[in-house]
Amino acid sequence: MNMVFKICRMTGVGACILAYQLAFGAPRGDTLPQVAQLVHTRLDISFDYPHHLVLGKAWITLQPTQEQQDSLILDAKSMQVATVALQRDTGKQLLPFSYDGWQLRIKLDKRYSYRKAYTVYVEYTAMPDSLKTTAAGPVQTNKGIYFVSAGKDSTGQLYQVWTQGETSGASSWFPTIDQPDQRSTSEISITMPAPYISLSNGVLSSRQQHPDGSHTETWIMSDPHAPYLFMLAVGKFEKYHDSWNGMAVDYYMEPGYIAYAKEIFGRTPQMIGYFSEKIGYRFPWPKYAQIVVKDYFSGGMENTSATLFGDLLRRKPRALIGDEEAKWIIPHELFHQWFGDLVTCExxxxxxxxxxxxxxxxxxxxxxxxxxxxxxxxxxxxxxxxxxxxxxxxxxxxxxxxxxxxxxxxxxxxxxxxxxxxxxxxxxxxxxxxxxxxxxxxxxxxxxxxxxxxxxxxxxxxxxxxxxxxxxxxFYRKGYPVLDISYRYNDLESSVAVTIRQEQEEDIFILPLKIDIYTGGETATQEIIVNRRLQTFIIPYPNKHARPLLVNVDADKQLICKKTDRKSLEAFIYQYRRGRNYLDRREALKACLLAQDTSARARAFLYTGLKDANDGLRKLVIQFMNIDNAAIRNTYAATIDSLARYDTEALVRQAAIKKLRSLNDPAYTNLFIRSLQDSSYNVVASSLIALNRLDRQLATRHMTPFLEDNEMASTILDIYLSNEDPKDNRSFLEIIARQNERQQQGYLVKYLRYLATLNDADTIAAGLEEFQRIVMGIDARFMDQPGMLGNLELLAEFKLDLIKKTASKSVRSSLEKQVASIRSAINHLSANMN
Ligand SMILES: [Zn+2]
Known part of the structure; x- marks a missing residue:
C-alpha cells in the first residue's frame, strides 16, 4: 500500500522531558523591562469544575528594582479581573488598572522607592479554555491549567485539575511576572469538595473543614522559586507516604494505581540521598512529592518540590519493564530540583x-x-x-x-x-x-x-x-568534530605515527585526548591536544622491541564526535578484551558487525557480544546480526532462541524475539506462545506480532486475554491493520472507543489506514458511522479537525485511485459505494465541526 497519512498533530508541550519534539509555543512576551521583583505570592483558589474556571484571589508582594516606581505590569492571561487594590494593614485601597486579556497594567497609589515592598491584591476568574494564542503551538498545551474528566463515583462526576507552568503557563492561573528570572515565596490555599485532595509546592501547613463539606488546604513554600515552577493538582488521589532522613517523600496516584506507587517510585529516597551526597548540596526543599495525573501531555515536570508525571507512569509496572523513558524520567525530574529549581536559567x-x-x-x-x-x-x-x-x-x-x-x-x-x-x-x-x-x-x-x-x-x-x-x-557553537584516525607503525624507529584529521566543515575543535598504548604488559597513557585540521603524533613504543597490540585514541571515550578509526579487526578485538570501558567494547562489536559477512573471525567474535555483560550491547549485536546469512543463522539461531527465553533483561528478550520472527520459521511457534507470559509487555507485544505472522488463527486465539488490556491496545490494532480482515472491524472500534481522547485521535488515523485495506463496502459504511460518532465525542478543543478531515480526504483519494486501476465492474461498483460513504462522512463531520 502506498498511502501516506498525515499524522494527527498530537498535543504536547515543551514541558520538561521527552515530549519536547511536539510543537508548542507562547508569544515571546512583552519585552518592556521589568521594574519590579516578586517577593511573595499568596493565592486563594477554588474552581468551577464543569465550566473550567479558576476563581482566584491573589496577594502579590513586590519590590521595585528602580527608584520612583509608580506603575506595575503583571502577566495575567485570559482572565476576568474584578478588583485590583493595594493591600494595606488597615484594608484595601482600590487601584486603577487596565487589562487587555494578556497583561494587567496597574497604576500604583504613589511612587515607590527602590526595594520598598508593597502588596497588590487581585480578584479574578481565569478562563483557560478561552485563551487565545498568537504562537505556533496549539492552545491546549500552553494554557497553564487543565480540567480533566476523571470518571464518576458516588459523589458524581470527578475531575482532576493540574497545572503546567513551563514556559509561560503560570500567568494563565494567577497574575504574576511570568519570567524564569523572577522568584517568589508562596502560600497557596485551595478549596475543594470532599472527595478531593490537593498537592502544591512546599509543606501542607493547614487543612480546614467547612460546613458545606468542602475543605481548604494551604501549602507554604518559604524559599523563593520561579513562577513557572508553581503548581497545583487537585483530584481524587491517594497518597503513599515514604521518607528520606525524616523528610516526607510522597507519591500521589489515583486509587486504581496507588498499589503500584511503591514499585514505581520506591527508589526515590535513595536517589535523593545519592544526589545530595554526590553534588555536595543537600536536597534543597522541605519535601519531595511526585504525582501521576491523567491526560498530561508530556513526560514529567519538575515543579518545585512537587513533580508531576503523565501517562508514561500511569501504567501497571509490568508495562514499565524494559521501558527506557520510564526508567530515566524519575532521576531526571529529581535532578531538576537542584538544577532548574534551586538555580534556574535566567x-x-x-x-x-x-x-x-x-x-x-x-x-x-x-x-x-x-x-x-x-x-x-x-x-x-x-x-x-x-x-x-x-x-x-x-x-x-x-x-x-x-x-x-x-x-x-x-x-x-x-x-x-x-x-x-x-x-x-x-x-x-x-x-x-x-x-x-x-x-x-x-x-x-x-x-x-x-x-x-x-x-x-x-x-x-x-x-x-x-x-x-x-x-x-x-556552549556557544554548534556542531561536533568528525575525526579520521589512522596509524603507521615503524618498527625500525620503534614508534607509531597517529594521524588525526578533523573532517567537519565547520571550524576545528580543540580536543585534549588521551591515548592508551597496550603492549601486553603495562598500559602507557599519553596525553595529546588536537588543535589543527590535520595532525600527526609520533608515539614511541613503550617496549622498544614490541609493536603495541593496541593504540587506543580517545581512551576516556567521552568525546562527542563521529570517527573513522582505521585500526585492524584484531586491534578492535584486543580493545574489546582490554579496553577501559563500555564504549571500547561497543566500538569493537560494531567493527565485527560491519565485517560479519566477509570475516570468519568477526563472525565468531559476535558470540562474545551476545554474552556481553551489558544488555544494551547484547541487544545491539542481536539487532544488527545478519541472520539472513546462512552461516550466521546456523551458528547463532540457537543462542538467540536461548536469549529470547532466559535473558534477564526484557530489552534483550524482545530483540531476540524480533530477530527470530524475521525468519518466519514455524519452529519458533512454541517460543512465541511461551513468551506471551513474559513479565514485560514489550516482550508480549513482540511475541504476539510474531505469532500472528506465523499463524493468524492461532494468534487470534491467544489474543483474547489481551483484548481488554489497554497496554496491548496499540499492538492489537497494528495486528488488525496488518491482517486486512473486515472481521476485526468491530473489535478495532471497540478498542478505540475506550481510550482517552488523545489516544483516540492517533488510533482513529490508524483506523482509516485499516479501512484503506478493506474492500467490503458495507463494513466500511458501518465503520465510518461509528468513526464519526467517536470523532464527534472528542472535545473539539482537543481535536485536530483539519488533520482528521485531511486523512478522510486521503482515504477517498486512495479509493478513487483504485477505481482508475481496476477493470472489474463489480469491484468498481463496491469502490464507488465506499467513496460515497467516505464523502458522506466528510460532509457530515465538516458540517458539525466548528
Ligand atoms: Zn527536564
Missing part, C-alpha cells in the same frame, strides 16, 4: 542550564543504580539521538539566543548533547574538581537565576584553569 535561551543537567543526572543515577556500563550506554545513546537531530538539519548552539519559537529549545541539543557535554567536562577536569565546582556553583547561585558564564566561573574558580575555549566551542 532566560529560555539558557534552558540547557536546566535540561542538560537533568539528562546528566540520569547518567549519574545510572552509574549508581545500574553500573558504569549501563550509564555509559545511556549517555552514548543520547549522543546518537543528537546526531539524528543533526541529520534532520536542526543543530544549534547549546546556548541558543536566535531561536524563533521555544519548541526549538526543547530538543536533543539542549537535553542529550548538553548532558554529554557535561560528561566531557567531567572527564576533562576530573572527578573531584567536577563535583567540587558543581557544589560551589549551587552554593553561590542558590535561589538565583543563572547563565552559562556563572557555570564557567564556578569551574574556573575550582580548577584555576581558563576554560573559555571549552565554553566557546561546546
Amino acid at each position: 532566560q529560555w535561551s539558557q534552558l540547557a542550564l536546566n535540561e542538560s543537567f537533568a539528562n546528566f543526572g540520569e547518567v549519574l543515577w545510572g552509574e549508581y543504580a545500574y553500573g558504569k556500563d549501563a550509564a555509559h550506554h545511556h549517555a552514548y545513546e543520547a549522543m546518537l539521538k543528537y546526531f539524528q537531530q543533526c541529520r534532520e538539519g536542526k543543530d544549534h548552539p547549546l546556548i541558543y539566543n536566535d531561536y524563533r519559537e521555544e519548541s526549538q529549545l526543547f530538543d536533543a541539543v539542549t537535553y542529550e548533547k548538553g548532558g554529554c557535554i557535561l560528561g566531557m567536562l567531567r572527564a576533562l577536569v576530573g572527578e573531584k574538581a567536577f563535583f567540587g565546582a558543581l557544589s560551589n556553583y549551587l552554593k553561590v547561585n542558590a535561589f538565583k537565576a543563572v547563565n552559562a558564564n556563572d557555570l564557567r566561573t564556578a569551574f574556573e574558580n575550582e580548577t584555576g584553569r581558563d576554560l573559555k575555549w571549552f565554553w566557546d566551542q561546546w
